[in-house]
Amino acid sequence: MAGSVLFDAPGPKTVARHRLYALLTYLGLAGLVALFVWRMHDRGQLDYERYWEVFVTPAYVEVLLTGLLDTLQMAAAAIVLAVAFGLAFGVGKLSEHRWLRWPSWLVVEFFRAVPVIILMIFLASAFSYGDGPLSRFWCVVIALLLYNGAVLAEVFRAGINAVPRGQVEAAYALGMRKSQVMAQIQLPQAVKTMLPALISQCVVALKDTSLGTIIVAPGLTYVFDKITGEFRNHVAAALVITAMYVTVNLLLTALATWVQRRYVGEKRPVAFDPGQGGVVPLTTGEDAGRS
Template identity: 60%
Template sequence: MSTSILFDAPGPKTVARHRLYSVIGLVFVLGVAAFFVWRLADSDQFEYRKWEPFVSPVYLETLLVDGLLETLKMAFSAVIAAVVFGVILGIGKLSDHAWVRWPCWAVVEFWRAVPVLLVMILVFYSWGIDRGVSGAYWSVVFALTVYNGAVLAEVFRAGVLAVPKGQSEAAYALGMRKSQVMWVVLLPQAVKIMLPAIISQCVVALKDTSLGYAVAAPGLTFVGKQIYGDPDFGGNQVPTVFVLAVIYIVVNLLLTGVATWVQKRFVGERKPLEVSMVTAVGTGATGGPL
């Protein structure tokens, strides 16, 4: 709802009041910023030594190649596997046979409710620990796959159900079989609706790759830990966290931009498809997954 509907056009008194709020707000925001800058300066966070790794090419290369590239590789392996896993579970949940539907439902509910870290540590200890870096890498990918796959199964189911009913009715009327209706008629249209949701899920997967920290998996957090653990840089935790956050934010904003563009290009003005953790009873305007 546009907020302007809620208010009258402000009169002179209100304009003055809003101006006062603006000033107070500005002072508050600047105050918070100033506090942080003061804390940073007071604890010598601006000294060159602490920022050195982020301006020297060797470290930048490490940060981008061993950090960002590994993180992106992990996220995309996980998302691709999750899409496959999600499609299978999503189709399973739509099945006409109860003996297919119920196990798929149980699997989805289980993996959706279990924290990613628990899965990660289980896979790492039982399989990855003897396999060094690649063991940690695939432990993260596996954990992210099952979690995001379970979420995407719901997205997928919602996507298929969002295709107008007349489409499948018409397809059945033409004499198509169930699998044909699914693969030829429903799926292509559902994918179009689902695409933005899948891309937003990429953002979630990308953010969750940072959890590889717990099993020392390669990626941005691992490189960050090495940098701030290096005594040469004088314990530069603050600059490192700052730089890592900026990298994540930039990549995620790019992905969100792509999702918005895809939404506009393929889906149009229709509301983006989003799936809640809770089975919505009402109309269910839902927020994005975390």
């Protein structure tokens, strides 16, 4: 909704008032930044050699990049597997057979409501601590796969339901079988509208890999623990690691926007809305704050 509809073009007094607000905002923001920098300086956190030099030391840069690679690998593995999981259970929820539909529903609802972190703790303590068969890496991947798969199942279901009914009827009229209609008519059209939701789910998965810290899994947060353990530079390290996460996420978001323009065009893509259990239009790649 255009804001301009709600009020008249501002007159001279309003313009002056808005300038004042703008000025106050600038001052406030500058004050915040100044306060932060002064605090950093005051507490000696700006000490380059003690706290910051590690981030340009080649050996440690390599550690950081290894951590980033681990994080990306975990997120990528989780998303790829989650797509398979989501596809299976999303189609399962749409099945005409009750014995398939209800278990699918139960699995999806369960993993959507359970926090990822307790899945991780449980997996690690049951299968990894001591000499369990799973590495911490896979504990994180499996936990993320279950959660994101459950969310994607709903995305798939919503996407399939959004394919116009006439398409399905036309396919049946041509004599296609149920599985053919799903595989050749419904899914290809659904996938197109779901791409942006899929990519924003990648951001969610990437952010959630950080939770692996609770089971001492590899990744950027593990690197954070190691570096701060050695240099006690919590402020500097938190800033650097956060910047790395944010950069990767922004790149993913940019990719989502590009994909949406390129492949989806003007049609509004669908996203699953967990609160409503239905389809909502997705405009800016919004996820609902899943950590």
